[in-house]
Amino acid sequence: MQSHPYFMPLLFVAVLTFCYSCYQRLQLVTVGAAENRFDRPGERLAGVLSYAFGQKRVLSRPFGVNHFVLFWAFLLLLVANADFLWQGLFPGGGLSALPEGIRHPLEFAFDLVSLLALVSVTVALARRLFFAPSYLGNEYTKPRSGEALLILGMIATLMAAYFLMNAARLAPGEGSWQPVSRAVSLVMQGLPAATLEAVALTSWWVHAIVLLLFLNLLPRSKHMHILTAIPNCYFRSLDHPAVPPREEFQMGNRFGVSGVEQFSWKDLLDSFSCTECGRCQDLCPAHNTGKSLNPRRVVHDLKVNLLEKGGKPLIGPKEEGTSCEEALWDCTTCGACLSVCPVLIEHLPKIVKMRRHLVQEKARFPEELLNLFENMEQRSNPWGIAPSERGKWISVLEERDFKPGETEYLFFVGCAGSFDSRAKQTTLALATTLDRAGISWGILGKDEICCGDSVRRLGNEFVFDKMARGNVELFRERGVKKIVTACPHCFSTLKNDYKQYGIELEVVHHSELIAQLVRDGKLKAPKKASQGKVLFHDSCYLGRHNDTYTAPRAVIEAATGGTPGDFERNRENGFCCGAGGGRMWMEEQTGARINHERVKEALKQEPDTICVSCPYCMTMLEDGLKDQGAEKVRVKDIAEVMAEALNDR
Amino acid sequence: MLVISCIKQVPDTTQVKIDPVTNTLVREGIPFIVNPYDTHALEEGLALKDRYGLRSVAISMGPPNTVATLKKACALGVDEAILLSDRAFGGADTLATSQVLASAIERLAQQEEVGIVFCGKQTIDGDTAQVGPGIATRLGFTQLTLVDRIEWLDLDQKRIRVRRKLEGRHEIVEAPLPVVITAVRELNRPRYPTVPMRLSAELTEVTVWDNQVLNLDVETVGLKGSATWVSKIFSPERDQGEIIGDGIKDPVGTAHLLLDKMLSKDLLAL
Numbered sequence: 001m002q003s004h005p006y007f008m009p010l011l012f013v014a015v016l017t018f019c020y021s022c023y024q025r026l027q028l029v030t031v032g033a034a035e036n037r038f039d040r041p042g043e044r045l046a047g048v049l050s051y052a053f054g055q056k057r058v059l060s061r062p063f064g065v066n067h068f069v070l071f072w073a074f075l076l077l078l079v080a081n082a083d084f085l086w087q088g089l090f091p092g093g094g095l096s097a098l099p100e101g102i103r104h105p106l107e108f109a110f111d112l113v114s115l116l117a118l119v120s121v122t123v124a125l126a127r128r129l130f131f132a133p134s135y136l137g138n139e140y141t142k143p144r145s146g147e148a149l150l151i152l153g154m155i156a157t158l159m160a161a162y163f164l165m166n167a168a169r170l171a172p173g174e175g176s177w178q179p180v181s182r183a184v185s186l187v188m189q190g191l192p193a194a195t196l197e198a199v200a201l202t203s204w205w206v207h208a209i210v211l212l213l214f215l216n217l218l219p220r221s222k223h224m225h226i227l228t229a230i231p232n233c234y235f236r237s238l239d240h241p242a243v244p245p246r247e248e249f250q251m252g253n254r255f256g257v258s259g260v261e262q263f264s265w266k267d268l269l270d271s272f273s274c275t276e277c278g279r280c281q282d283l284c285p286a287h288n289t290g291k292s293l294n295p296r297r298v299v300h301d302l303k304v305n306l307l308e309k310g311g312k313p314l315i316g317p318k319e320e321g322t323s324c325e326e327a328l329w330d331c332t333t334c335g336a337c338l339s340v341c342p343v344l345i346e347h348l349p350k351i352v353k354m355r356r357h358l359v360q361e362k363a364r365f366p367e368e369l370l371n372l373f374e375n376m377e378q379r380s381n382p383w384g385i386a387p388s389e390r391g392k393w394i395s396v397l398e399e400r401d402f403k404p405g406e407t408e409y410l411f412f413v414g415c416a417g418s419f420d421s422r423a424k425q426t427t428l429a430l431a432t433t434l435d436r437a438g439i440s441w442g443i444l445g446k447d448e449i450c451c452g453d454s455v456r457r458l459g460n461e462f463v464f465d466k467m468a469r470g471n472v473e474l475f476r477e478r479g480v481k482k483i484v485t486a487c488p489h490c491f492s493t494l495k496n497d498y499k500q501y502g503i504e505l506e507v508v509h510h511s512e513l514i515a516q517l518v519r520d521g522k523l524k525a526p527k528k529a530s531q532g533k534v535l536f537h538d539s540c541y542l543g544r545h546n547d548t549y550t551a552p553r554a555v556i557e558a559a560t561g562g563t564p565g566d567f568e569r570n571r572e573n574g575f576c577c578g579a580g581g582g583r584m585w586m587e588e589q590t591g592a593r594i595n596h597e598r599v600k601e602a603l604k605q606e607p608d609t610i611c612v613s614c615p616y617c618m619t620m621l622e623d624g625l626k627d628q629g630a631e632k633v634r635v636k637d638i639a640e641v642m643a644e645a646l647n648d649r
Numbered sequence: 650m651l652v653i654s655c656i657k658q659v660p661d662t663t664q665v666k667i668d669p670v671t672n673t674l675v676r677e678g679i680p681f682i683v684n685p686y687d688t689h690a691l692e693e694g695l696a697l698k699d700r701y702g703l704r705s706v707a708i709s710m711g712p713p714n715t716v717a718t719l720k721k722a723c724a725l726g727v728d729e730a731i732l733l734s735d736r737a738f739g740g741a742d743t744l745a746t747s748q749v750l751a752s753a754i755e756r757l758a759q760q761e762e763v764g765i766v767f768c769g770k771q772t773i774d775g776d777t778a779q780v781g782p783g784i785a786t787r788l789g790f791t792q793l794t795l796v797d798r799i800e801w802l803d804l805d806q807k808r809i810r811v812r813r814k815l816e817g818r819h820e821i822v823e824a825p826l827p828v829v830i831t832a833v834r835e836l837n838r839p840r841y842p843t844v845p846m847r848l849s850a851e852l853t854e855v856t857v858w859d860n861q862v863l864n865l866d867v868e869t870v871g872l873k874g875s876a877t878w879v880s881k882i883f884s885p886e887r888d889q890g891e892i893i894g895d896g897i898k899d900p901v902g903t904a905h906l907l908l909d910k911m912l913s914k915d916l917l918a919l
Contacts (some may be wrong), residue, residue: 249848251845251849255845350854365841370838373841379661462844462847
């Protein structure tokens, strides 16, 4: 076949416009603030292998298999299509110049893979059209579904054109190494040579034009992820959980993010990597209960805002390209979006960064937070109770001050464990359990200050900074090395957030410590305390943020003799109680209550006891059960269950 | 025109205890806060600044560490913060305190017309509610106490109409400026400081006026100028109560018993 004179200029223009679109977007990404995501290349590459090439997270959902096939088909067909374009310019060159021994296996592979691609594209089309999951069919996706259908249609056309073009050119009896094309050619057998040539030429041009259109559609659609997803996996946050960086409180600095240029370049790259798959929104507790927040929306709006070069406010009215304040306050920081995103987009830190702007530069936040902020700053606890009361719970036991050099574990009791009457029972249960195991522990009493979790998640970094510095100084002064806490929020904050203050502590959640003591034979429940049918509710800050799923279950098993049941949504897919991210201190005015949803999910299984490992979950689930008229179901902390077993003689 | 907010630094009373031996307040390690009612006085001054472009000034009398409280006012946006601090002012009761505050306001008035002086309705440590009225009386300003809403402010006519929150009723009153207004909690919702404002407040100089500046007769200020002084602080002892009648079985009879008892103790008169 002769090279067509129109092809070269067409290809030139198409590649040029493609490159220009990519360049434009790359330029936009570089608008972002500096952030070092170039460290630990080995670890980063390993992640690319597993997340991008291994499609680890894509495959965590059954339908991901389809994408896995398509992804690998694309990679292989990249070679085939490069060859196609090359041969368009230089007929007879490229792969066709290779010896048969190499060419034939390649052609065989391309033929088969094209069929696989065609099948999976057809399946994807059918899914979108006939059995779309709810999160692909809502008000947000519908307007963009046309684009998805167009792209899928284009890929299907490419494959069909490929087979037609090959089949029309196969001489009778030829093509045993291209079984699919051959099968198609059998259908066309008997057609005159001129017709076959016309079919071949037409399908070649269809293939060429669709391919070049596809190339140019890529950067202008959600299929940009084909180009950005792999780099996005490489530049992912290696810190888990992803904690937004500290802020420097100096005159002239900006605090938080109110415009795209204040986000880091990686935040902006995230927006071009979103595939709009909808998994984040499918898991988001706020979205699931009818609130304004949709994590996918946040990322999409960031992209639109960026493309409009910040021409509209980043935070403002409910419209495309702008995140509304209500949505930003809806977030429980449960991290479901982070843990499910196949391309490792960091939604949560973006929300916290925007909250930081609202709180610190605008002093604008839901009014119930005013008291919280004042109480935290003034009395270092959310309720505004006198700090001198903090150690009072211990009065029922012996005094147990942390003594530098003598005490092994600092028991960081936390605000709930110190002041909330229900959580105090957990505190006592843990204290007696540790005593039974002969663990050396002590408390800071009135000197302990709040870890600052709520204020940090709410974006009040200024107040958090004071608390963190205060605690870190206190830990250093008292020589604290090991900390045990019964609150996942204290646990995660001390363990992960405080690293930014240059202190590495050995922090354990009580579930881990108790499970360890059981394993070491230091704790033996004399009699298994039956709690009836037990369900375990995963705390977000213990589970998703810190990957601790087995320890609390092991504790329950050791105490009750039975494996606890799971909620329908559990572990990585767990559903928040509704109290994280400072939501504990806020009203829930829109939609259904998150704790009601969670309690309803539990009640389907008719449990006797719901076990928790977090004081916030305790409050939320107990309240939820009361509201649902199901007070007969008890909520217990794992420490209480263990203490009961130990005392059940 | 000036709008002045008088604020006081008080110990965080939720944390204050009385030493059972010495009968004095245990203040050691107790943080100070801005008197909660005064935060509303401050907010209203700032709101009028925002709305009418008045110049907002915060003044406070207290020991040198009161600077912390005035810096909080700066972080919220006051144009000027003035600390009235002198050893001679120490130990003042409400009479002597209002003397110093009034004289500072007079001094400010020499430079610029004073329109409104805001005070909290009372402090949470003294609970007298006398300083606001004391200032008004000394300055000859109209006093509008217990205000929960400003109906309107007419700067041309120099008049103000406010709503007072009284027991079980509201009262709407109008007065010519200048006035002293004492604020109740319902007056407004205090703002929260932004970080840039906090940072700039840390660099702001708080003006300090001592008695060299105010030049008051030392016999009229501080402990010497006080008409009252605290001789003892104690939690009142209560007599053991008694249970009379049987409320569940005989409510009417018990009510009569209670009435008789109160009449006999002269707590009620018919």
